[in-house]
Amino acid sequence: MKKLLIGNHAVSYGAMLSRAEVIAAYPITPQTQVVEELAELCASGKLKAQFIKVESEHSAMSACIGAAQAGARAFTATSSQGLALMHEVLHWAANARLPIVMANINRAMAPGWNIWADHIDSLAQRDTGWMQFYAETNQEVLDTIIIAYKVCERVLLPAMINLDAFFLSHTAQSVEIPEQDMVDEFLPPYNPEIKLDPDDPRAFGGLLPPKYYMEMRCKLHSAHRNALKIIEEEEKNFFKIFKRKYGLVDEFYTKDAQIIIVTSSTITSTAREFVMRERKKGRKLGLLKVRVFRPFPFEKIRGALKNCEKLVVIDRNISYGNAGIFATEIKSALYGFRNVPVFGFVAGLGGRDVQLEDIEGMVDFARKKNFSKDEIWWGLKK
C-alpha cells in the first residue's frame, strides 16, 4: 500500500513491520514523532511490543541493551544531544555484540542551539562499533530498518539508520508500505543461541584481561568487514521479495564521468537532479552516494572512482582541525590506488540549505582548479 509518510513515521513503520519487541526511547526534536507514533502503535495493539518510558537517552540505550541481551528485538530512536548522551553505552552495545537497531535523526550539536540537519552527531560515534547507514528517501528509511535487523542478527552488530533532520524527518513523500507477511518472510523471529535466561544462567560483561581483550576487538572488526558481504546478500534477498535495492554505495552515471560528486543523505537527491540536467547538456558528470559508512565499503568506492579525473566530496560535517569526514575517508580509500584531486566541500552545516546552484558552484570550482590542499567552506558569509 502506498501512503504519504513523513520520514519519522517511516521509521516507526519500519520498526513495527520488523516486529520490534522492546522499544525504549526518549523524545527529542526532530525525532519526537517517531516515539509518538510507536507509542500509539503499541497502545492500539497494532504493535505488540514492550514500550519502556525512560528518563534519558543513556537509559534508553541501556534498556535496549538489556532487552537484546535477553534475546528480544530492541529498537530506539534519537538525535544529536541525545545520541551524544548515549555514547558510553553505544560502545557497550557493539562490544557485547547486540543486534540493536536505532534510527538517528541527523541534527547539529549545541551551542549555538540548532535543531537542523548536520551529520556531526552520528559521525562523532563513528568508532563505537555500530554499523552506519545514511538514507536518501523515506522509502529507504523504512526498508533499511528491516534490512538492518536481518543483517545485525546475522553478524551480531548494532546498526544506526541516519536520516536528515527535517529534509526527511518532517517531509512527506510517497512510501510503499510492505505487507507484514512479506516482511515476516524476509525477517524471521530473532532467537539468539546465547541469551540472559534464568533457567540457563551465564555471566556477561566480565573482566577481559590484556591476554584476551585484543582478540575480542579484532573479532568485532572482522564482523564489520564480513558485514559488507552480508549486507549485499540481504539486499539481494530483500530485492527478490520487494523489488527495491539500495547497495553499499549507489553509482549514478559514474562509468564515463570526468567529475564525480560524492554525497550522502538528502544532498544526494538534489545532486541527482543536477547531474541529470548536466547530462542533458552533454557534460560528463557522475554521482556516488555513500549509503553504508560503517563498515566502509572500500572496494565499491574504488570501483566507482576508477576512471574519473576529479572528485567533489560534499560533507555536511567538519572534523575540527582536520577536514570533512567523508572527504578524509574517500582519500583513504584512494591511497595507493589512484591519485586524483579531491575537492572536499564543507556545506549545509546546521541545516543550511544546499541548493542546485550550490552544487553547480562546487562543480564549477573543481572544473577550474587542479588541486585544493584544504577543505573549502561553501557559502560562508564574509
Place this chain on the structure above:
Amino acid sequence: MIEIKIHGRGGQGSVVAGKILAEAFFLENWFVQAFPEFGTERRGAPVSAFVRIARKQIFIKSNVYKPDYVIVLDPSLIKTTQPQKGLKKGGWILINSPFSVEEYKFENCRVAVVDASKIATHFGLGSATSPIVNTAILGAFARVTGLFKLESLLKSIEDFAPVKKSENIEAAKQAFEEVLF
C-alpha cells in the same frame, strides 16, 4: 514541477494545511513532497509550509524560494513577512481576507481572496478570535487553481482533519463557492 508555499501564524493550521493539500494531490496520482518550514514554531509566530508536486519523481530536497502559488492564512503577514515576494511571474496569491481583490495590488501576479476566518468561525472551527482557517482556504484553492477536484480535497480532510471532520468539510465547500478572483 509546481511549488506551493503556505504562510500563516502558529495555531492557524498551516502545517496541517500542507499535509491535507499534499494528500489531495497524492489522491490524484501526483508525485508529492510536503514539508513545514524548518523552524521552532510557536503560537502566533509566522510559520510556513511547502508542497511540491510533479508528474515525475521529485529529487530536489532544498527549500522553496520561488513558488508558483502562495496561500496566506493571515492577511497581516502581507505587510510584515511579505509572502507575495518570490512568487513566480503570473503566479497566484490566495489571501484569507474580508476585503475585495482590488485591495491587493502586487506586480506580476494574480490575486484571489476568501473570508476564510468568517467561514471557519461560522462552522465553529477554532475560536472567534483565533479561527482555524486551513480547510476553508484549501476549498478556495481548489476552485481558483483547478489543480485537483474538490472531492479529493474533501476526502483528504476526512482523513487528516484531527477533529470536527464534517464542519471542516462544509467550510471547504463554502469557501469553494465564495472565493473571489
